[in-house]
Amino acid sequence: MEKLTLIVPCYNEEEALPYFYEEVCRVVGELNYETELLFVNDGSKDNTLSVIKGFAEKDERVKYLSFSRNFGKEGAMYAGFCNASGDLVAVMDADMQDPPSLLPKMLELIESGEYDSVATRRVNRKGEPKIRSFFARMFYKLMGRISDADIVDGARDFRLMKRKMVDAIVSMGETNRFSKGIFGWIGFKTYWLEYENVERVAGETKWSFWKLFKYSLEGVTNFSDTPLKIASWSGIFFTFASVIAMFFVFIRALLFGDNVAGWPSTICIILFIGGIQLFCLGIMGQYISKIFRETKKRPIYIISESNKEDAK
Ligand code: UDP
Numbered sequence: 001m002e003k004l005t006l007i008v009p010c011y012n013e014e015e016a017l018p019y020f021y022e023e024v025c026r027v028v029g030e031l032n033y034e035t036e037l038l039f040v041n042d043g044s045k046d047n048t049l050s051v052i053k054g055f056a057e058k059d060e061r062v063k064y065l066s067f068s069r070n071f072g073k074e075g076a077m078y079a080g081f082c083n084a085s086g087d088l089v090a091v092m093d094a095d096m097q098d099p100p101s102l103l104p105k106m107l108e109l110i111e112s113g114e115y116d117s118v119a120t121r122r123v124n125r126k127g128e129p130k131i132r133s134f135f136a137r138m139f140y141k142l143m144g145r146i147s148d149a150d151i152v153d154g155a156r157d158f159r160l161m162k163r164k165m166v167d168a169i170v171s172m173g174e175t176n177r178f179s180k181g182i183f184g185w186i187g188f189k190t191y192w193l194e195y196e197n198v199e200r201v202a203g204e205t206k207w208s209f210w211k212l213f214k215y216s217l218e219g220v221t222n223f224s225d226t227p228l229k230i231a232s233w234s235g236i237f238f239t240f241a242s243v244i245a246m247f248f249v250f251i252r253a254l255l256f257g258d259n260v261a262g263w264p265s266t267i268c269i270i271l272f273i274g275g276i277q278l279f280c281l282g283i284m285g286q287y288i289s290k291i292f293r294e295t296k297k298r299p300i301y302i303i304s305e306s307n308k309e310d311a312k
């Protein structure tokens with residue numbers, strides 16, 4: 001019998017977990033797969049860990065990894081991939097926004113043998129603040145244009161994939177992680193399953209607008225060097241413009257003599273170019289800080305506790 005691993009990253013999910021566990025057990029019970037429920041406790045400050053331990057006591061399918069602190073969902077998913085023992089692996093949020101009831105359909109699609117992974121995509125963003133949806137859509141449009149990883153609008157991290165895809169993800173041990181980009185970048189044949197947005201069953205979202213904004217910048221700088229190109233192109237543009245301006249000033253001085261008029265425009269130009277320079281330096285800085293973090297090769301997560309003997 002094939003084995004299915006469900007990776008569930010959890011951060012302060014004590015309220016949602018009981019609902020989630022019940023629903024998953026119901027769905028999985030009807031499947032013809034050996035299952036592993038791999039909960040990753042991402043340094044929760046509430047009782048998430050004891051809730052998970054409670055499940056593990058009664059149910060030997062439940063495995064958990066518990067981090068020494070909060071490392072973020074990206075780290076939690078990576079830990080899950082590194083420790084999953086299934087032939088098929090899926091990542092699933094603990095709040096039921098990734099409906100477990102989609103699993104049978106996803107498995108059916110994988111079993112058809114045509115696809116290496118089944119990914120999910122929300123077709124609407126019902127129940128989400130309008131402004132948040134607007135910026136999210138802009139982000140996906142922009143990413144589609146400037147990056148080589150194909151990132152789909154409304155894509156969730158909820159995905160079912162075959163072992164070979166999991167191994168590819170594990171081999172990408174980069175510190176700066178942006179899973180939506182990584183999934184797209186590694187390729188493989190993916191089926192996109194669409195579904196209507198579901199609101200969180202309990203607890204609240206861990207993503208403030210500001211956090212999402214930073215996350216989207218992370219996506220841009222991890223999977224595209226277009227900002228660097230913009231920086232160099234604006235440099236080239238201003239160099240040309242300044243050469244032309246120099247000619248203009250020089251010839252005007254020859255013809256009409258030198259006068260001090262034009263101070264305001266000079267200041268405007270200096271300020272403008274100064275601003276552009278700082279902007280470009282800032283872009284470089286973003287990439288340099290990525291290199292800095294990457295070269296330190298720090299672990300992506302640290303496990304403090306687990307009921308898997310071979311947790312790595
Ligand atoms: N999560 C995590 N670490 C974090 C933040 C979130 O493991 O630092 C988990 C969280 O428990 C949930 C999933 O990632 O299972 C998605 O989080 P959330 O529902 O807050 O995000 P949203 O659905 O609002 O985008």
Ligand code: MG
Nearest residue numbers: 093095097200
């Ligand atoms: Mg959620």
